[in-house]
Amino acid sequence: MTGSINPAVSRVRYGRFAGDVVSFATGVLLTAALTFGVIGLLSSAVVALIGRWLWSAMVVAVAVWVSARDAYPRVPVPYRNVQVPEWIKHTFRPTETAFLYGAHLGVGFLTRFTFGTHMTFMLALPFLGSMSEIVSVLLLFAAGKCVVIVAAVAGRDYDEMERRLGYRLRWRSTGVALLRLTSVATSAAIVFSILTNL
Amino acid sequence: MTAASDSPWPPTRPVDVLAGAAVNPYVIALATLALLSLALAGGSAFAVVATGAFMTGWASAWSP
Numbered sequence: 539m540t541g542s543i544n545p546a547v548s549r550v551r552y553g554r555f556a557g558d559v560v561s562f563a564t565g566v567l568l569t570a571a572l573t574f575g576v577i578g579l580l581s582s583a584v585v586a587l588i589g590r591w592l593w594s595a596m597v598v599a600v601a602v603w604v605s606a607r608d609a610y611p612r613v614p615v616p617y618r619n620v621q622v623p624e625w626i627k628h629t630f631r632p633t634e635t636a637f638l639y640g641a642h643l644g645v646g647f648l649t650r651f652t653f654g655t656h657m658t659f660m661l662a663l664p665f666l667g668s669m670s671e672i673v674s675v676l677l678l679f680a681a682g683k684c685v686v687i688v689a690a691v692a693g694r695d696y697d698e699m700e701r702r703l704g705y706r707l708r709w710r711s712t713g714v715a716l717l718r719l720t721s722v723a724t725s726a727a728i729v730f731s732i733l734t735n736l
Numbered sequence: 737m738t739a740a741s742d743s744p745w746p747p748t749r750p751v752d753v754l755a756g757a758a759v760n761p762y763v764i765a766l767a768t769l770a771l772l773s774l775a776l777a778g779g780s781a782f783a784v785v786a787t788g789a790f791m792t793g794w795a796s797a798w799s800p
Contacts (some may be wrong), residue, residue: 594789
């Protein structure tokens with residue numbers, strides 16, 4: 539995503555790129571909302587047919603499952619182990635590409651598993667009190683993804699971008715392990731907050 | 737993502753330092769844990785879920 543939605547790749551001006559970031563965020567928001575729609579329907583059906591306790595139990599079980607994946611990468615999870623298809627950026631204009639990348643990533647399950655927090659927060663959304671809270675959470679999800687794109691802007695020359703991304707995304711295995719632990723802690727906090735009706 | 741072996745380290749340009757900090761896994765982890773603590777202390781399930789949503793988007797820079 540960082541190497542595909544970037545002014546060094548699309549050759550657009552920074553003002554236009556800002557529009558591309560908005561386009562990307564819109565794509566993330568729309569399909570994350572769609573994913574929530576499916577989860578919301580499932581949640582409503584489970585609560586109506588059996589009871590709220592079952593949905594709570596399902597959230598706990600899934601949070602444990604994805605947290606196990608955070609801790610051990612061989613635990614299978616229902617995410618497609620692929621990136622966003624490359625042909626998108628070769629077929630569409632930059633703003634459309636940004637939107638389609640966002641739309642692809644916003645679903646969450648069409649690309650590689652990143653952190654268990656994604657699944658946990660999605661399943662916890664039906665517990666929130668209002669639609670405005672749910673929309674706010676989805677907006678923050680999209681905003682978080684935009685930080686990554688904006689931080690990858692490193693000039694309008696491709697070589698410079700690659701070199702400077704080396705600075706910014708310099709691999710830190712210990713840091714990534716800490717992120718995985720943070721994901722487990724976040725999932726645990728989400729489960730705790732919804733079960734105790736904070 | 738891989739380390740750029742030809743990139744001198746540490747970066748010196750302010751924009752690189754700032755952008756690097758914005759996607760640094762330690763920064764993300766510490767900020768997330770701080771926000772989570774505040775949300776739990778404030779007793780807000782919304783704030784906890786919102787922190788998780790932002791974190792999972794922000795940390796996607798470190799997808800495998």
